[in-house]
Amino acid sequence: MSDFFTLSVLVATFASGVRLATPYLLAGLGETVGQRSGVLNLGVDGVMLLSAFGAYWTSLETGSLLLGVGAGLLVGLVMGVVYGIITVIFQAEQGISGIGIYLFGLGFSDLLFEEMVGTPTPIKSLPKYSIPGLSRLPILGEALFEHNLMTYAAFLLVPLVALLLMKTTFGMNVRAVGENPEAADSLGVSVGLTRFAAIMVGNGMAGLAGAALTLGLGIFQPNLTQGLGFIAVALVYFGAWRARGVMLGALLYGIVAAVVLQLKARELIPLEASDLAAMAPAVLTIVALVVVAGRIEAPAALTNPFSRH
């Protein structure tokens, strides 16, 4: 065990936890915006799978990581239009339509992969970019300032999403239609348009999360996310619908994953015990759900479709 508790190993593990937290954070922040408007999107995992494939295939074909990220974002936005139509116009039951989106994403990304690629071919992964000056800091430098651009972007989005929700007119409208759509409607806020926009933001960020995942790994395979998108949805509850809380949850998942990987790699614990350790975040999330359910109110209109009578 002593081998694990050296400073350099701990710092490296923390740094890899920050990197692994990136897709959770991007998807969770997006879902936060959607849920604040009263829309639950359980299909995040499906959107991430589709956008991950889009990002992977584009990078594979063009060799450009930037175009890959763009493709991921684009796929996310297209799925946003689809989910917006389902939720806002057709007012479908959100818990179930999200499962439909998930199944579609799971199947369709697999189908496209088998049809267009076939075998997992590695691509160039996102390079690390050391922030000049800051990356020289002892300990913090390696832990926080030697990451790829998607990781920096994800953490920069934490204050930006908080500002968007709390300080802008759009954010106020989003919160209003999530808490009391009838009142918002009577004050002239378009509930449908506001929710549609929030869905677009959420799905766009899920798209970026898919791109960050596949381009961070430099590979794609069927069911690449393995349920990551579902965890991102739960992180919103874990974080009590606040950007900062979602970030803490994402970091928890990332760091636990990183610790498990380290312990496995160093053969400090038997392989099967690492499976038990990997269960910790899900169990903690359930505990957090119990705590949150007792104390913090969800947006009052969450999952309730709105129509004027």
Added chain:
Amino acid sequence: MIRRALGAVVPVGAALVAFLFGAIMIVALGANPIDGLVAMLDGAFGTRERLATTAVRATPLLLVGVGICVAFRAKVINIGGEGQIVIGALASTAVALAVPGTPKVLLLPMVIVAGMVGGGFWGAIPGALKAYASVNEILSTIMLNLVAVQVMNYLLRGPMIDPLEVEGSRIPQTERLTDNAALPTLLSGTRLHLGVVIGITAAVAAYVLLWRTPLGFRLRAVGHNPNAARASGISVERSIVTAMAISGSLSGLAGVVLVFGSESLRMVTDGSAAGFTSAAGFNGIVAALFGALHPLWTIPSAFLFGGLLTGANNLQRVLQIPSPLAVALNGIVVVFVVSSGRVRTWIEQRIRQPVDDRGASAPVAGGGG
């Protein structure tokens, strides 16, 4: 009358539109959609063997779907089918591994009970969390799916691993169960086994439970109006836990059928839930929805979606169209069916419109004259 007819026509129409999407995908993949349809129908229902395979593929969907129906009647959404299947399969496999020599007549009931208890327990947890701590069941079931996968990976890599694999390549799987644990084949030369009968029996039993027993009445009362149910002395909390436990036990039974009806007769993991369940925990939702969340209608519905799965395999063999098409189509069906409720309302309003117009315009005309 019109309402009832629309209730049936609109979801079927929605499914047809979904399959039209499938046809478009087949065209996009460079094949003739008629050839695709023929290949699918032939693969699913073409021969006695294929019909039997379709019924076998449909069984886990049916069991999970019937569980969804039971939970839904108490207004609980059970998205934890994947985890409940896994835990049910693990519990029943553990029993079969512990007492390998037991005669079949004893062993089969034992593994069935173990699977149902395991799945039921895994369903009761989110039920209790919802009833007593107001935790949203959609989220807790999803989290418990993830926990179940890790439990499976742990057990199949550790305590339950095939002794041959410990020194060998360490494939995370159990040893092959003894043949007296296998679900007996019903039709020689086909894959049709007792699991199919179990599935249909469970659907009928769920129907009887929901509409012919006091417990079923209580569950439906809670689903219909929890406040009224509480006022008439029904324990809403206990009903929610019961509904989820029953729902989970049916998914657990699906796990039993998956292991003891398999040709390999063992449990093996690729690290994910879908690797073992083939996403039956989610596809069962599709079967239940398409069966109008009624246990008996879920029987033909599950058979249809089982046919989609076997048909897609044939599609891959004949036309080289990747079989994940079936999962994608399932997703589209879900989206269209749940979106169709709104379409139904629109149509109903259109039908009533002329009457309303006359009523509304009469005073205006009178005022003008």
